[in-house]
Amino acid sequence: MKKVLLVDDDQVIHGLINSTLNKYSSIFELVHAFDIKTAEAALERDEGISLVVTDIVMPGGDGFQLLAYLQDRHPDLPCIVITSYELPELQERLAGKVFQVFKKPVMSQELADAILRGLKNQHKKSDLGEFSVVGIVQLMETEGTTCRLDVHKSSDHHDISQCIEQNCKEFRGSLFLVQGTIYDAVCGKLVGEEAALKLLSMEGVQVSSCLLDSRNLVRRVHKSNQNLLINAMIQKDHQCEEDEVQNQQQRLLDEGVRLCERLEFTQAQKPLMAFVKENRKNAAGWLWLSRAVTDPKKIKAALAEAHRLEPENPDVLAEVEKARQLGGAAEAKIMRCPFCYAPQEQQPACPCCKASLLTEPSALAKLDPQVVDRRLLLQAAGRFERVLAAEVNPKILFYAGAAYLNLNDFDKALTYFDLLMPIIQVDSRYQKVAEQVGQIVEHIASSQKLDEGGGGAGRPEQAGARRERQLIDNQTDKRTILVVEDSPTTRKVIKMTLQSGGFRVIEAVDGVEALSKLNDDRPDMVLLDIMLPKIDGYKILSILKKNSETKEIPVVMLTSKNRIIDKVKGHLSSASAYLTKPFKPAELISVVNGILDKKGPEASRPAAAQAE
Structure with missing residues (x-):
């Protein structure tokens, strides 16, 4: 089985x-x-x-x-x-x-x-690309076949004449066989024996055949098939050795780049130095080495080599300008900007991309999206996303969130911090990072009008485009809070705040989804926004209080409206509390804990759960 x-x-x-x-x-x-x-x-x-x-x-x-x-x-x-x-x-x-x-x-x-x-x-494998040209030629020689063998790497078995006519880039060439013996060959600009050796050394290609009229064929290959096959294997072995050396060198460069993109600059130095040692005329190698080393003299030496090799390369020129900002003052090792790789001494903000590095709590109050270089920060965000598409990396998650925080896009920033929180909460090594994320969430919650949605970017929410991940938690001792809020930014702030307080969070974007979630789960509390699409918060509250199974669940009303009439309606609607947005995370946790502590740990759980 x-x-x-x-x-x-x-x-x-x-x-x-x-x-x-x-x-x-x-x-x-x-x-x-x-x-x-x-x-x-x-x-x-x-x-x-x-x-x-x-x-x-x-x-x-x-x-x-x-x-x-x-x-x-x-x-x-x-x-x-x-x-x-x-x-x-x-x-x-x-x-x-x-x-x-x-x-x-x-x-x-x-x-x-x-x-x-x-x-x-599982077992349906394609038979394309499974053959070597040598194997096909040997078969044709045994059968004494007269034909033309077309060798190509296209996914379609189209005729070679169509390939030539359409200038197909996957076309490789043709072998002309008379009674199994190779008479001629073409491969790109190569003809005759050179072309035959090139084609015979190929593997993993598609080979198709067609009839050949040999009467007008000019013979340009005069060696026997056996001789050609032996020489092709020798040529292939030499080529494989050269390719392997080249691949090893390319792997060194790729590894150095990968480590730089993961912000592991010290580890990146070893493969990059090994690469430039064997490839001194490769400007890309010197460029990436200049981004990895932390000694100002070595930075400038590596950039000098890159500039000498490719003086017009815009990436090289940009790095030269970044290094020039160091001047001659920095003699000790320096740090790297995680966003633009600019070398710098310990500073709260990068002098090149102007982004805050969030190295101190006061930096949050100084964030200014008007002065940052948006192009450089968006490039950094793209790099971080590529890294995160291949691995779960806490450092990169933090700086991806920080990049969007500098861009004033709180919705995206919170997406990354939300992914980071479960990782850093259970690992003592990240205690300082957890404190930083907590400060960031409090900054966003207390200084922004969160009910406007879309974060600092101000973009409308598209249906299904930003569905939040649902964490299924099997720890039954955690109390569950249902958060009903249509603003994705507000929802993320509330979710992260509650999770940091030890609660399990269920989310709903409108009243219809909230009622559906209540059918599947019985939360210990509901945080309910008043201004919701489809069904407003007061109507949902009325439905909950009329239902015998949900009437005992405490409800906290959330709204950005500060009018007296809204507060009066909130108090008259059997809500347990009324919070006006924006509010500080500590205030939210205090209200939630205060209400649940009064009711007791089992008061809001279903009867079946209590019986257990």
């Missing part, structure tokens, strides 16, 4: 999926793993696993690590990703690595259908 490996650290997810997929037990069996190490051990131990379903964010290593392991050890094994980790470019990055991607919470039947498709298609 086929087996499906489910990898997720949440036992609730395992239980939900297992209960739904039981009806397919005659087709496949679920194997459970709760972390990366257990998953890898299961794959090595059990040869019957035919498909993998995995989350991205997990303790002890992330899902990207597992995907890399699968590509290396089990490249033919289909993989489905289910994740609440949603960032730009993630879907595109995963597209080449996985069979399908689902956003949590996922419908179990949809997942079951995807698993069945994955199992069905």
